[in-house]
Amino acid sequence: MAAMIPRAPRLTACHDCDLLLRLPPAGEARAAIRCPRCGAALYEQGTDAPSTSCALLLAGVVAFAIANCYPVLMLEVAGNRNAATLWQTALALHGQNMPEVALLVLFTGIVMPALALCSMLYLQLPLLLGKAPPGFAVIMRLYGMARPWCMVEVFLLGVLVSLVKLVHLANVHPGIGLWAFFGLIVLMTASAVRFRPYRLWERYQACAATE
Ligand SMILES: [Zn+2]
Structure with a gap:
């Protein structure tokens, strides 16, 4: 019974x-x-529009790709010009016997923002199309773990401080990557402000119920 x-x-x-x-x-x-x-x-x-959140995240992916493909800073000392992307900076730090700092740059500047962007897109894009993404709960937890470690703002503050200090020693030019990082911060902040876990859960349950 x-x-x-x-x-x-x-x-x-x-x-x-x-x-x-x-x-x-x-x-x-x-x-x-x-x-x-x-x-x-x-x-x-009713304060969030899923399409706006997805648009912000997709723009964030483009900004992230530009930030990582183009140099963040360009240095000019005695006629020698040197430009480095974030990835090259991490490799250079590793080469200078600073593996911990290299790992921190890699982790907070590349891995965690990528993880936060990908997990948010994985959760929100299928829901926008009326599909429930598999492993929703796991990815929600993953995003919760990645978000506090996604410290692009702190990383950028460090870059600006070193930029000011280097101005007396060399000609320093901000690269396209640095501007893209600024854009990424604005987009990720706008996306985080709109993030309402309960709304996502509600939409997920509605999509899962119709499948
Ligand atoms: Zn409370």
């Missing part, structure tokens, strides 16, 4: 203070829900 399984309440944890809260039933219309303990916004109705 099949037992009646009570429907599990919709629970959510506040992303700021971890307070576990019960969400109102799916059909109940609410404009916004705030955490009663810390006031963080937990739910806002």
Whole structure:
């Protein structure tokens, strides 16, 4: 005899203070829900357009590709011109017996932004086309792990500080890669501001239910 399984309440944890809260039933219309303990916004109705998020992410991929293919800085000392991409910088650091710094540059400047962009596109693009991407929960977790390590802003601040210090020693020209990194920061920030995990989950559940 099949037992009646009570429907599990919709629970959510506040992303700021971890307070576990019960969400109102799916059909109940609410404009916004705030955490009663810390006031963080937990739910806002209809503020995101999936197509805009995908457009921002695709533009981010283009900016990321340019940032990694073109030199970030160009140095000119005594007639010798030297230009280096981020990847070449990491290799040079490794060659200068600084493997830890090389790994950090590689990790925060290339690997993690790539992982964050790819995981977000993998999650959002199929949902925009009405398909539920396989391994949704795993990739959501992966994005949560990659996001704090995606420190393009910090990396760029480091580049600007060294640029100011090098100005007295050599002719320093910012490369196309550096401008592309600026663009990437703006695009990734705009995408992160629009990121609402619960909206993605809702759309995923709706797509999975129709398949
Ligand atoms: Zn809270």
